[in-house]
Amino acid sequence: xxxxxxxxxxxxxxxxxxxxxxxxxxxxxxxxxxxxxxxxxxxxxxxxxxxxxxxxxxxxxxxxxxxxxxxxxxxxxxxxxxxxxxxxxxxxxxxxxxxxxxxxxxxxxxxxxxxxxxxxxxxxxxxxxxxxxxxxxxxxxxxxxxxxxxxxxxxxxxxxxxxxxxxxxxxxxxxxxxxxxxxxxxxxxxxxxxxxxxxxxxxxxxxxxxxxxxxxxxxxxxxxxxxxxxxxxxxxxxxxxxxxxxxxxxxx
Amino acid sequence: xxxxxxxxxxxxxxxxxxxxxxxxxxxxxxxxxxxxxxxxxxxxxxxxxxxxxxxxxxxxxxxxxxxxxxxxxxxxxxxxxxxxxxxxxxxxxxxxxxxxxxxxxxxxxxxxxxxxxxxxxxxxxxxxxxxxxxxxxxxxxxxxxxxxxxxxxxxxxxxxxxxxxxxxxxxxxxxxxxxxxxxxxxxxxxxxxxxxxxxxxxxxxxxxxxxxxxxxxxxxxxxxxxxxxxxxxxxxxxxxxxxxxxxxxxxx
DNA sequence: GCATGGTCAATCATAAATAATCAAAAACAG
DNA sequence: CTGTTTTTGATTATTTATGATTGACCATGC
Numbered sequence: 001x002x003x004x005x006x007x008x009x010x011x012x013x014x015x016x017x018x019x020x021x022x023x024x025x026x027x028x029x030x031x032x033x034x035x036x037x038x039x040x041x042x043x044x045x046x047x048x049x050x051x052x053x054x055x056x057x058x059x060x061x062x063x064x065x066x067x068x069x070x071x072x073x074x075x076x077x078x079x080x081x082x083x084x085x086x087x088x089x090x091x092x093x094x095x096x097x098x099x100x101x102x103x104x105x106x107x108x109x110x111x112x113x114x115x116x117x118x119x120x121x122x123x124x125x126x127x128x129x130x131x132x133x134x135x136x137x138x139x140x141x142x143x144x145x146x147x148x149x150x151x152x153x154x155x156x157x158x159x160x161x162x163x164x165x166x167x168x169x170x171x172x173x174x175x176x177x178x179x180x181x182x183x184x185x186x187x188x189x190x191x192x193x194x195x196x197x198x199x200x201x202x203x204x205x206x207x208x209x210x211x212x213x214x215x216x217x218x219x220x221x222x223x224x225x226x227x228x229x230x231x232x233x234x235x236x237x238x239x240x241x242x243x244x245x246x247x248x249x250x251x252x
Numbered sequence: 253x254x255x256x257x258x259x260x261x262x263x264x265x266x267x268x269x270x271x272x273x274x275x276x277x278x279x280x281x282x283x284x285x286x287x288x289x290x291x292x293x294x295x296x297x298x299x300x301x302x303x304x305x306x307x308x309x310x311x312x313x314x315x316x317x318x319x320x321x322x323x324x325x326x327x328x329x330x331x332x333x334x335x336x337x338x339x340x341x342x343x344x345x346x347x348x349x350x351x352x353x354x355x356x357x358x359x360x361x362x363x364x365x366x367x368x369x370x371x372x373x374x375x376x377x378x379x380x381x382x383x384x385x386x387x388x389x390x391x392x393x394x395x396x397x398x399x400x401x402x403x404x405x406x407x408x409x410x411x412x413x414x415x416x417x418x419x420x421x422x423x424x425x426x427x428x429x430x431x432x433x434x435x436x437x438x439x440x441x442x443x444x445x446x447x448x449x450x451x452x453x454x455x456x457x458x459x460x461x462x463x464x465x466x467x468x469x470x471x472x473x474x475x476x477x478x479x480x481x482x483x484x485x486x487x488x489x490x491x492x493x494x495x496x497x498x499x500x501x502x503x504x
Numbered sequence: 505g506c507a508t509g510g511t512c513a514a515t516c517a518t519a520a521a522t523a524a525t526c527a528a529a530a531a532c533a534g
Numbered sequence: 535c536t537g538t539t540t541t542t543g544a545t546t547a548t549t550t551a552t553g554a555t556t557g558a559c560c561a562t563g564c
Binding site for chain 4: 284
């Protein structure tokens with residue numbers, strides 16, 4: 001088999017399986033370990049695959065895996081709940097919508113379930129933008145300083161440019177929801193961006209699993225009376241009185 | 253058999269089988285290896301097939317010249333050259349620099365070699381931003397519409413926000429460099445962003461391997477007299493007279 | 505501590521592919 | 535028919551790809 005032909009096959013296999021070991025490739029392509037290793041080195045150098053210990057992974061999945069600890073750990077918590085919340089939220093997007101997607105893990109999950117490619121999307125998350133593009137959505141990104149470790153775009157430039165847009169729908173994550181404090185987050189700059197985005201949106205959806213209720217963080221970015229909350233378990237009655245709450249069953 | 257006739261047959265065979273070895277062709281066309289090789293060289297030069305070690309592959313699977321090649325496919329061309337160019341360019345970044353990094357594959361490679369985390373960076377490439385962040389650099393991103401398939405951020409928002417910045421250094425990729433046409437790219441929107449970025453930069457470096465010289469694309473974004481060109485092979489003398497050219501040896 | 509199993513880069517010899525060169529054969533113009 | 539050009543096949547040295555081997559490295563378990 002031609003070298004180039006084999007390498008193309010490796011790229012296909014890696015992209016399809018997302019992750020593959022050297023041993024699997026030697027088996028599939030009937031080559032020696034040394035050859036496969038050389039191929040992986042070459043393909044990695046050409047930025048066509050991501051070489052890891054023991055094999056290779058596709059570039060897409062690697063982008064997600066390079067996330068810093070904090071985000072990874074966060075994502076592990078309440079996966080089931082976040083999944084159904086995201087799945088439901090995605091159904092709310094219609095054609096012609098101009099959608100703002102906030103940075104954060106819940107909203108990142110939301111993008112996985114988005115099927116509408118007729119709507120237009122704008123986000124302040126680097127990874128969110130990349131994911132939307134990969135799905136074939138018409139995507140814009142806000143400009144500004146990138147904050148580590150959440151990889152959210154923040155700062156005066158960001159706030160200024162949001163003000164020019166008018167969203168039909170905004171999907172926001174939050175660190176806490178409380179009656180008086182409203183929606184809160186620990187970072188001042190992120191809070192500012194969120195609050196301006198909400199101001200520019202016709203409808204705002206807050207995606208929050210049940211653990212977020214009662215939590216209060218440093219800065220408030222939204223009053224709960226002005227948002228629709230999408231969650232997985234019915235919260236205390238006082239929340240239902242003050243805000244519009246949609247409860248999504250776990251097996252939605 | 254006529255030479256031309258045989259060559260046409262080779263093209264058909266290659267296109268049909270997608271990949272074929274020299275040995276197979278000698279068998280099928282009843283010619284010597286030397287003849288087949290000569291044919292492959294000629295057909296490759298005429299851009300009718302893709303010559304690889306051991307045989308040939310069809311063009312359609314690897315590169316379509318009609319549209320802009322996707323980022324992935326571009327990345328595998330001239331790896332060594334791009335490597336040494338990027339490596340050198342990275343050494344030009346000092347503390348206190350405010351650096352603009354253009355979207356594109358060469359500049360993406362550049363980021364791999366960046367060691368200075370004291371400088372501040374701003375880019376219009378999604379992947380570029382992510383990579384800079386992962387390296388621990390203070391990074392900003394321009395806002396605007398994201399263009400597929402290059403994943404560059406473009407549009408009026410983008411142009412407007414660049415104008416507020418003043419870069420000490422700008423690193424730009426290009427599709428072509430010519431004496432009269434200057435630096436050119438096939439996309440109008442990308443060209444606009446590039447030209448504004450250059451205007452806001454104190455020094456502009458154009459990263460271009462030797463294959464880019466003499467190429468002209470649809471839109472000009474820079475005059476070569478106003479940029480420093482970093483390349484891998486000494487170009488024609490007329491370029492040296494009109495612009496500042498730094499030639500980086502292959503094993504830099 | 506030591507051994508073990510797995511991965512990996514470096515090295516080597518072998519095999520294959522290639523470019524360069526040359527001479528013979530074919531096509532062609534005068 | 536003669537001299538020239540083109541094409542071809544064979545031969546050569548050079549380059550490239552490959553598989554096997556070695557020792558290094560690291561985590562795991564004894």
